[in-house]
Amino acid sequence: MLIKNINGISNSNCACGNWLKHWENFSHYQSISFCVVKNCCNRDLDGVHVQKADSPLDEWYIIPLCSVHKTSKGELEITDAYKLVSANKKETCEK
Template sequence: MDICKRYTRKVSVKNANGTSDLKCKCGSWIAHWEKYSEEEAVFCCVEGCLEEAEHGAHVVISKTGLNDPEKHFYIVPMCHKHNIQRGKEFVVNAETAFVWANKAKTCDR
């Protein structure tokens, strides 16, 4: 399993439910995303949104033909408005880095 994935096209994702209390050793999920994507989080990844990426949002890939059969959580950069919409489906920009949220394979190693 790749720690960081990128798709050349737009991808539909759903915000994961029940993840707001999850913590990682990176200090925050946006820091986790920056560390493993090797990028700086500037803008929200939701298509058409130019708000600041304040959060590392837990998402699952949905309905794109790219479905992850195990429904792994990934971290993507999101603004506050989009991050708090639990269970909502969004289209994210092409070339967005999807960083695996599995701490055992990343920051807890």
């Protein structure tokens, strides 16, 4: 799956405490060890706002990325096993 990292949203936190916790809470993965970008083994993760590269919709998702990929612009290929979690608080933790 291709995602776009365009750093478009300020990093204000949600009710989960931080966006990585938000991803864990709503992805139903108990924990994550590595960055979700293919062939990346970095462990310094943060929950980052991204969009689907092939979607015409302006929807925001959270995905765990390392400090390198967090700041890299453009499209990233991620491992399909990991779910994108909606960044829309009204549909998740602040429902």
